[in-house]
Amino acid sequence: MIISQGSTVAITYTLTLDGGETVESNVGTEPLTFVQGEEQLIFGLEQALEGKKAGDSFKVSVAPEDGYGAVIEEALIEVPLTQLPEEARQPGAALTAVGPQGQELQGVVTEVGATTATIDFNHPLAGEVLHFEITILSVE
Template identity: 80%
Template sequence: MIISQGSTVAITYTLSLDSGETVESSADGEPLTYTHGEEQLIFGLERVLEGKKAGDSFKVSIQPEDGYGAVIEEALIEVPLEHVPEEARQPGLILTAVGPEGQELQGMVAAIGETTATIDFNHPLAGQVLHFEGTILRVE
């Protein structure tokens, strides 16, 4: 059986960046299981897996536009420092904020100034080329 719309697929994979840093891996744990065509994976990876079968291996580089998108400058928001909890005033820490429609948004502290903090609401992998390597275990 080949991977097509509606297939349940199990894969093992390793995701790394241009720097060589491994971001995540299912090689030592549970495989990733998803339903093909239901946007449970990034577009570029799902497109590469289409038509493959159990036992096939894959190695692919996904450009930002087919992954988590480009970095959006408007998603870098400056907020008054008093709106950032004191214990979170360190670059790299993740904060949860409430969006204009009441939704929870995750942002990373990008910079701390004297009176403001810059919070980055882009996906952490936005703007990155994503390198996937893995094996298709099952297609049902």
Template identity: 75%
Template sequence: MMTICQGKTVAITYTLTLDDGQVVDSNVEDEPLSYVQGEEQLIFGLEQALEGKQAGDSMKVSIQPEEGYGTVNEEALIEVPVDQLPEEGRQPGAMLTAVGPQGQEIQGVVKALNETTATVDFNHPLAGEVLHFDVTIVSVA
């Protein structure tokens, strides 16, 4: 049986939950996720945890923020004048798209709002979260 190592194409099914038990993502009822081990197509911690496993193996693994989507970066919390926001973006929880320093699109969420400014969080939505994966390895090729 092949084991997961650098360059192998791997297919997995998974369920991702947070500390509070909330299911964030799952492909258990869908097609397996395929990726190539070592090409950074998965978050670092999950890829590391899968190393050496085989098709048919199942595992539960908790990934700390540093090996997942990172810790919350306070510099990614930006104060924006409310009048620069679109009308539909002037409420807590609203999703916004902005242009980043290299011209890339970045997503933000309005976290707080007062009469003149909004605090927009450009961290990844799962930054600072411990990620709990329940994974089954479908194939290794």
């Protein structure tokens, strides 16, 4: 059986970036199970899996536009330090904010100045080429 719209698929994967840094891997743990075509994976990975079958192993690189998107400059927000908790006033601090429609937004402090801080609300992998090493365990 090949992977097509509606297939339930189980895979193992390792995700690395251009510099070779491993971001995530489920090799040796529980497989990732998803339904093809239900947008449970990034677009580029779902496209690469289409037509493959159980037992296939392959590598694929996914461009930012087919992954987590490009870095959006408007998602870099400068705020007064007085609006941040004391413990968040350092680069790398993770924050949760409420967006204009009440949605929860995850951000990371990227710069701290004398009176302001810059928070990046882009996905952490935005702008990155994603390199996957995939093994398809099952297709139903």
